[in-house]
Amino acid sequence: MATARQQVERDEVERPFIAQLVSMGWTHVHGPDLAAERSYDDVFLTQRMDAALRRINRLAETGGQWVEDTQAAKAVTDLRRAAKNIAGRPLLTANRETTELLLHGRHVKGDEVHHRGTDQKVHYIDWDIESPNLLTRNDFLVVDQLQVNTAEGKPQILDLVLFVNGIPLAVVECKSPDVKDPIVKAIRDLRAYSGNPLTHDGRKDKDAPRAVPELFAPAQLLIAACGETAALGTISADEAHYAPWRSVTPDYRDDRALRRELEEARTADGRRVLEPGAELTEQHKLIAVVLRPENLLNIVRHYVFELPLKVKEGEPAKTVKAVCRHQQYRAVEKIVHKLRTGRTPLDAGAEDDERGGVIWHTQGSGKSLTMAFLARRLHMNPDPELNRFTLLVVTDRTQLQDQLSAAVRVSGSDIGVATSQADLEGRLERAGRDGGRSVIFAMIQKYLGSIPGLGDTRGDDRALAEDFERARKRIAAGADPEEVADPKPDEATKKAARREFRECSDSTRVLVLIDEAHRSHTSVLHACLRDALPNAARIGFTGTPIMTGTRKTTAEIFGLEPGGRFLDEYRMREAERDKVVVPIRYEGRTGPAYVRKKGELDEEFEDLIAPLDDKAKKRIRDRWAPPSGRDVSESTPMIRAKARDMLHHYVLGAMQFGYKAQVAAVSRRAAVLYRDALRDVRAELLNRVRNEFGPEAQEALRQKKSEEYTRDELLLLRSWHYQDLLRRIDFVPVISAGDEQKSGVWQEWTDKKKQEDHVERFLEPFPNLPPDNPWEVVHSPEVYPVPEEAPVPAGGLNPWSAPGPSVAVPAEKPPIAFLIVKSMLLTGFDAPIEQVLYMDRPIQDAELLQAVARVNRPFRGKEEGRVVDYYGVLNNLAVTLAAYQGEAPKLGASRLSDGLPALEEAAYLVELFLEGLGIEDLSSRARVSEAMLTLHDKEQRAAFDRLLRKFMGALDGALPHQDALRQVPNAQAWTLLQKRVRRHYRDAPGGAFSVRGYGRKVRALIADHLELPEINETIAPVSILTANFDEIVGRIPDVRESAAEQVQALRYHLEERAQRDDRPVYRKLSEELEEVLREFDGRWDKIKERVGPLIVRAREAEQPDSxxxxxxxxxxxxxxxxxxxxxxxxxxxxxxxxxxxxxxxxxxxxxxxxxxxxxxxxxxxxxxxxxxxxxxxxxxxxxxxxxxxxxxxxxxxxxxxxxxxxxxxxxxxxxxxxxx
Incomplete structure (x- = not known):
């Protein structure tokens, strides 16, 4: 007999899910009805698999069947063995083995006559998704309520399992939309079923579903559904990697087309699959696109593969199984469609290639994987018109090339990286021909660097401040902002570039993918490639908007869709909604320290030399005045002041969560100076902790309310809290080599191998962070003692001079917290662990948009990225994004203060909700207890949880803004009430309460409050079997609260035992408890008197019988x-x-x-x-x-x-x- 919640799941989730599948050609069978054709110990439907093996493997000449009993039995046995051999090896290994069989088949002995006894490959699935006979050649079956026995022989029921030819390819877990976090709960159950539970799944074995990993060995897709939405993942995905499917193109023109289809479709009993006026949900979209029979096979074959994870040197390799997101599938399918339907330059009537287009997907949305999916989609395609394509991927940065080639390598295609122009031309000669199918990576710009007029020859020593000022003045004088920002090569330059390349291949089966297609030099690349590959198709990828003028050039090179549209777009707003990237917040930290106008520079110069005598002042004025903007930017006092502010900001923010930071300096020299300055101010801060934050200061601060802490007190607290980490972290420049490399200066920061090591260490997580509550920390002895006094920079008479040599790095490599750069790693650098970018250099237009996006990559627990501006870049976007000429795109970043209105609104809604229940004062324990008892209705408690979660998220987003601290008392009071409610009513499994779901900034402010002894000593244990249960309940002064605690604890105990053992004694005690509550309704003294003996009897029932x-x-x-x-x-x-x-x-x-x-x-x-x-x-x-x-x-x-x-x-x- 299904419970009410199970019935809702079936009515609102499972049945609509099945109905939509059936309308697309799936067959439905109720699980128990398969008993005659399967064993509960077998995850395969063997009879159906056997029939499919015979049906789809046919003789090429006659189309007749040739698979006999022996061959079919061997193929079935091999697949079953791969799935069944789970014990003693990871699920991912078994899944890899079964996937290999599914995709590529198994060799068996061929037919004696037709194959002359030679081995032939039998396939389990007919992968020809273009075939009109797809539904008859393959058997698509959805089974609900499928029972599978565990290794111990215990039954487990799965909601929905999707079989293709008797093989379980997809598993769906359904949850009622009425439960809290239904998708998260469904994902947690899917992982438990697979035998690979989430690390933070705190359920006891008896509360979690039983593991049936054999079912998941062949499974390629896992889906969590709740009717309103659905999320797609794989066997190794956790909650963060499941994603909804929000778009229906290119399978449907738009949402309205899908709605019409569903409204016209009918279920077996004649009802519409979607009633007119009913909501079109994300569950409908996922089913319509992902689970359409031909699309399911397409996705499983081309859009699912294993990705390698970064591991430390010496550790075994690790992988995760990944599946495409909707924008990646959409873009690739559009490209494939254009390659099929577009005209080539050799076709009649075509003036140019018509197979190209531009993919504009916002930075961080998985562009490299999109290229990998495209390579796989083409090279594993049975159509020779597609599978013989050679892909040429053109990038302009070595690191980006390395990143893309590593990602595309997982596609299974042959990968080649051109090391020289001759090597590239040799590879291109085979392009599009037999044996030439591959993916080639090249940096063509590298071969064109010697051509006058192409690129900036000043390298990384350009004076950025002066360049920025000159550009601003040119624009003010009327110059074209776009031309100033990104000068277009002239015709002479183009001709010179074209002479560098010869024709290599005239094949039409060449696809050129140009990364960062927004750049003006794309036109030069096009000129070169047009000569080398005159009949190639061209696709441009960009993560930033394309300027107005460049758009025309882009249209000429790649082609645009009707209406001037790009082939596919995926904007920042969509990416944030899909949690593909995190939102970006920015803070302006500019002040009088940085100035640009000559008068201000002179004034700053005079301030710096003021302490000197007149003679010294004259000597310095004669040599240095007037100082340039670069001089000011590189000055030791200026860098030291900014470094101090950066480190304080980092300690108060990103460091607490294990995130890292990047500094963008105005020059390579400034980058090196920042390293020394950051180390100096770190020593200064730790010395302050040692001297100013001893036991007395700690106790005095603990007595204050957290919202009353000054910024300096909070800084000392956090520095003391995280001092073990703060003492060890390192700050490392990554800069390009210049003229100084002959002398060996800065080699530590310019050597390529050392840079790679530094970047790898930067990407590694910190060692274990201390607990949220600072007062629980026990600090280890200092590993690297800090000098009693911070070193004083050596300055001499030159106010712009650098400090002395840095302190030697300890032998053990410290964790790297900061990368300090000028231009390197500002674009194309993928570092999810980075949360903060400190900008202290001029930057504009496309480079600005790319640099800001360095911090938007998702990472565990990361809710946002931060850009802290020390240069004023973000103060006037009309200047820094001038090249967009009135069409300036949104930067994709918001100020920290922008989150305050949402915080105030969320706080108001919580207050309004509580006031509606008569809860207005939570200042005392008695008031909290009264509020706890008021929230006796389960629906009201769920509503309170939802509102509080929204408030806590808003608070975490607005911290550490000073105005947000005003809400900390509310956060403490409301989470304490939530803790009391959760423990009292035992809503969560085991009656547990955790603040894990809230941001770490918030947790740090409320953790100590929630663990105060005066609070915990009066919260009763969850179980009546706990030794001190009676003692703690007896200390509760309010008889109503005391009796209610006994009632809830006994009720929880009896319900738990009834589910496990169903002994009559538990039912009898439950009936007596309810009778007591009815008889003495509201008379809590009587209830307490009668419930006590029931608790004693319940404990006696637990005693072992000798x-x-x-x-x-x-x-x-x-x-x-x-x-x-x-x-x-x-x-x-x-x-x-x-x-x-x-x-x-x-x-x-x-x-x-x-x-x-x-x-x-x-x-x-x-x-x-x-x-x-x-x-x-x-x-x-x-x-x-x-x-x-x-x-x-x-x-x-x-x-x-x-x-x-x-x-x-x-x-x-x-x-x-x-x-x-």
Whole structure:
């Protein structure tokens, strides 16, 4: 009998899911109806697989079948063995083996006549998704309520399993939309089913679903659904990697087209799949696109593969299984469609290639994987017009090339990286021809660097401040902002570039992918490639908007869609909604320290030399005045002041969460100076902690309310809290080499191998962070003692001079917290662990948009990225984004203060909700207890949780803004109420309460408050079996709260035990408890008086019975069942111990004997229960059990109840039976 929640799941999630699948060509069978054709121990539908092997593997000449029993049996056995061999190896390994068989088939002995006995490959699935016979060649079956037995023989029921040719390719877990976090709960259950539970799944074994990993060995897609939405993942995905499917193109023109299709489709009983006016949900979209039969095979074959994870040197390789997101699938399918339908330059009437386009996907949205999916989609395609394509990927940065080539490598295609122009030309000569199918990576710009007029020859020593100022003045004087920002090469430059390349291939089966297609030099690349590959198709990828003027050039090179549209777009707003990237917040930190105008520079210069005598001032003025903007930017005092502010900002923010930071400096020299400055101010800060934040200062601060902390007090607290980490972290420049490399200066920061090591260490997580509550921290001895006094920079008479040499790095490599750069790593650098970019250099237009996006990559627990501006770049976007000429795109970043209105709104809604229930004051323990009892309705508690979660998220986003701190008292009060409510009503599994779901900034402010002794000492334990339960409940002064705590604890205990053992004693106690509550409604003193003895009896029922210590676990449970039922039934005399033991052994033997029979399948059918009841009835009669009254009716009632108990615990009996 389904519970109310299960019925909602079936009515609102499962049945609509099935109906939509059936409307697309799937067949539906109810799980129990498959009993005749499958064993519950087998995850495959063998008969269907056998039939498919014969049906889809046919002779090429005649189309006749050739697979016989022997070949089919071998193929089935091989696949079953791969899936079944789970014990002792990771699920991902078994999945890899089964996936290889599914995608590529298995060799078996061929037909003696037609194949002359040679081995032939048999395929399990017909992957020809273009075939009109797809639905007849393959068997698409959806099964609901599928029972699969665990390795121990225990049953587990799966909501929906999607089979193709008898092979489970997809598993769907459904949850009622009414439960809290239904998708998260569904994902958690899917991982538990797979035998690979989430690390933070805190459920006990008895509360979690049983593992059936064999079912997941061949599974390619996992889906969590709740009717309103659905999310797609794989066997290794956690909550963060499941994603909804929000777009329906290119399969449908738009959402309206899908709606019309669903409204026209009918279920088996004639109802519409979607009623007019009903909402089109994300579940509908995912099913319509991902699970359409041909699309499912397309996605499984081309859009699912394993990705390597970064591991430390010496550690074994690790991978995760990834599936495309909707924008990646959409873009690739559009490209494939254009390659199929667009005209080539050789086609009649075509003036140019018409197969190209531009993919504008916002930075961080998975562009490299999109290229990998495209390579796989083409090279694994059965159509020779597609699978013979050569892909040429053109990038302009070595690191980006490395990143893309590593990603595309997982596609399975042959990968080549051109090392020179001659190497590239040699590879291109084979492009598009037999044996030339591959993916080639090249940096063509590298071969063109010597051509005058192409690129900036000043390298990385350009004076950025002066360049920025000159550009601003040119624009103010009327120059074209776009031309100033990104000068277009002239015709002479283009001609010179074209002479560098010769024609390599005239094949039309060449696809050129140009990364960062927004750049003006794309036109030069096009000129070169047009000569080298005159008939190639061209696709441009960009992560930033394309300027107005460049758009025209882009249209000429790649082509645009009707209306001037790009081939596919995926904007920042969509990416944030899909959690592909995190939102970016920016803070302006500019002040009088940085100035640009000459008068201000002179004033700053005079301020710096003010302490010197007149003679020294004159000497310095003669040599240095007037100082340039670069001089000011590189000055030691300026860099030291900014470094101090950066480090304080980092300690108060990103460091607490294990995130890292990047500094963009104005020059390479400034980058090196920042390293020394950051190390100096770190020593300064740790010395302050040692000298100013001893035990007395700590205790004084602890007595203050957290919202009253000054910024300096909070800085000292956080520095003390994280001092073990702060003492070890390093700050590392990554800069390009210049003229200084001959002398060996800065080699540590310019050597390529050392840079790679630094970047790898930067990407590694910090060691374990301390607990959220700072007062729980126990600090280890100092590993690298900090000098008592911070070193003073050596300055001499030159106010712009650098400090002395840095302190030597310890032998053990410290964790790197900061990368300090000028231009390197500002674009194309993918570092999810980076949360903060400190900008202290001029930057504009496309480079600005790319640099800001360095911090938007998702990472565990990362809710946002931060850009902290020390240069004023973000103060006037009309200047820094001038090249967009009135069409300036949104920067994709918001100010920290922008989150305050949402915080105020969220706080107001929580207050309004509580006031509606009469809860206005939570200032005392008594008031909190009263509020806790007011929230007795489950729906109200769920509403409170939802509102509080929204408030806490808003607070975490607005911190550490000073105005946000005003809400900390509310956060403390409301989370304390939530803790009391969760513990009292035992809403979560085990009655647990955790603030894990809230941001770490918030947790740090409320953790200590929630753990105060005066709070914890008066919160009763969850279980009545806890030793001090009575003592703590007895200390509760309010009789209503005390009695309510007893009631809730006893009710929770009885419900938990009833689900596990279903003994009559628990049902009887539950009935008595409810009777007490009805009889003494509101009279809490009487309720407390009557509930106490019930708790005592419930504890007594837990005591082990020495009379059955020698019995097996199932015998002991059966003994308790028999004893309870005979004691409870008026027709029977209470038996003595010996007689009860004898009855137990007799009934146990009968159950074991029947459970061993092969024909006894178990299950909940009436026939099974009737057979078991009849056997038990006869055994009780033979054992001499005679009722005093009621005769056979009483005996039948007893045997029925025992049969039900045995049926519920059948696997336990079977396990013990096998052990005998």
């Amino acid at each position: 009379d059955v210590a020698d019995l097996s676990p199932m015998e002991q449970k059966l003994y308790a069942q028999l004893g309870d039922r005979l004691t409870d039934h008026p027709s029977f005399v209470v038996p003595d111990t010996d007689f009860l033991r004898m009855l137990t052994r007799e009934v146990y033997a009968e159950i074991i004997e029947l459970a061993r029979l092969p024909r006894y399948t178990g299950g909940d059918s009436d026939d099974n229960v009737s057979e078991l009841q009849a056997h038990i009835w006869q055994r009780l009669r033979r054992a001499g059990l005679r009722p005093q009254q009621g005769g056979l009716t009483a005996l039948r009632e007893l045997s029925n109840s025992l049969a039900g108990f045995a049926q519920d615990h059948l696997e336990g009996f079977r396990t013990e039976g096998r052990a005998e």
